[in-house]
Amino acid sequence: MSEPLQVWIDQSLCTGDGLCVQYAPEVFEFDVDGLAYVKDGADELLTEPGARADVPAGLVQDVIASAKECPGDCIHVVRARDGVEIAGPDA
Numbered sequence: 001m002s003e004p005l006q007v008w009i010d011q012s013l014c015t016g017d018g019l020c021v022q023y024a025p026e027v028f029e030f031d032v033d034g035l036a037y038v039k040d041g042a043d044e045l046l047t048e049p050g051a052r053a054d055v056p057a058g059l060v061q062d063v064i065a066s067a068k069e070c071p072g073d074c075i076h077v078v079r080a081r082d083g084v085e086i087a088g089p090d091a
């Protein structure tokens with residue numbers, strides 16, 4: 001898949017288990033609240049609800065796997081172009 005993708009997390013459903021952080025620590029990280037957030041290219045946590053981060057090309061498979069296996073079903077991987085979800089609870 002070469003289409004640019006973005007990813008966001010619905011923290012209201014995050015269980016804090018850390019699966020996503022293990023899969024792709026470049027994209028997902030815990031904040032002090034114990035919930036996972038996405039990071040932008042400058043390694044900055046995006047804590048606004050629904051904030052999307054770009055998925056680096058080399059991490060697409062890891063990010064999609066995270067969305068598929070996320071116990072909270074709260075990782076949304078979307079096409080950057082039109083926001084259509086390609087992995088996650090709304091895919």
Ligand code: SF4
Binds near residue numbers: 013016021
């Ligand atoms: S895998 Fe899902 S539930 Fe687990 S920490 Fe990441 S976002 Fe939260």
